Amino acid sequence: DSGVTQTPKHLITATGQRVTLRCSPRSGDLSVYWYQQSLDQGLQFLIQYYNGEERAKGNILERFSAQQFPDLHSELNLSSLELGDSALYFCASSQSGTNNEQFFGPGTRLTVL
Amino acid sequence: DQQVKQNSPSLSVQEGRISILNCDYTNSMFDYFLWYKKYPAEGPTFLISISSIKDKNEDGRFTVFLNKSAKHLSLHIVPSQPGDSAVYFCAASPLNSGGYQKVTFGTGTKLQVIP
Numbered sequence: 001d002s003g004v005t006q007t008p009k010h011l012i013t014a015t016g017q018r019v020t021l022r023c024s025p026r027s028g029d030l031s032v033y034w035y036q037q038s039l040d041q042g043l044q045f046l047i048q049y050y051n052g053e054e055r056a057k058g059n060i061l062e063r064f065s066a067q068q069f070p071d072l073h074s075e076l077n078l079s080s081l082e083l084g085d086s087a088l089y090f091c092a093s094s095q096s097g098t099n100n101e102q103f104f105g106p107g108t109r110l111t112v113l
Numbered sequence: 114d115q116q117v118k119q120n121s122p123s124l125s126v127q128e129g130r131i132s133i134l135n136c137d138y139t140n141s142m143f144d145y146f147l148w149y150k151k152y153p154a155e156g157p158t159f160l161i162s163i164s165s166i167k168d169k170n171e172d173g174r175f176t177v178f179l180n181k182s183a184k185h186l187s188l189h190i191v192p193s194q195p196g197d198s199a200v201y202f203c204a205a206s207p208l209n210s211g212g213y214q215k216v217t218f219g220t221g222t223k224l225q226v227i228p
Contacts (some may be wrong), residue, residue: 002156002158044218045203092156096141101159102216104149
């Protein structure tokens with residue numbers, strides 16, 4: 001158990017819908033990262049937050065947005081969902097924002113029908 | 114553009130033998146490298162890391178070697194155990210990234226250790 005929690009574990013929805021994925025980092029970790037893993041693909045970095053502020057952006061679509069709240073939990077919002085958005089979404093946390101090992105949650109499996 | 118490449122999607126090794134997982138990178142700004150292990154239905158778990166000032170880092174059965182001139186790193190597992198069967202991801206990031214960390218992951222190598 002990494003100490004990072006993600007909810008929900010599974011999510012099935014339809015095209016065009018909007019969903020919110022939630023992540024609680026390990027106690028004491030200030031940085032949260034979001035990744036997408038599609039079938040047979042590596043982990044694609046989406047976005048990083050550090051202590052409430054956006055710090056780094058990767059291949060995140062405009063239809064996706066994220067935020068980190070004062071209690072340090074984070075949410076990833078996915079809107080106007082398409083079939084290709086079906087993937088595993090991982091959240092990770094680290095103590096700081098620079099090259100500490102990241103601790104990953106168990107992931108949320110999103111299926112868009 | 115795949116900046117971190119793991120060209121072997123899978124690898125099978127006998128228990129007790131050495132497992133060697135390879136990773137190549139193209140971005141010369143990368144100077145911090147990590148290996149993660151992932152079991153099915155779980156998130157990746159950090160295994161070992163190395164910065165570009167070193168060419169080797171060892172932790173128990175796991176050793177990572179870095180060849181900066183070839184932009185190549187490898188993970189050696191000796192001796193391999195059935196519990197090592199998992200997908201291994203290589204990852205890289207710039208060290209001095211101004212207070213943030215944009216990590217690029219490879220596509221993973223699935224290791225099977227045969228008893």
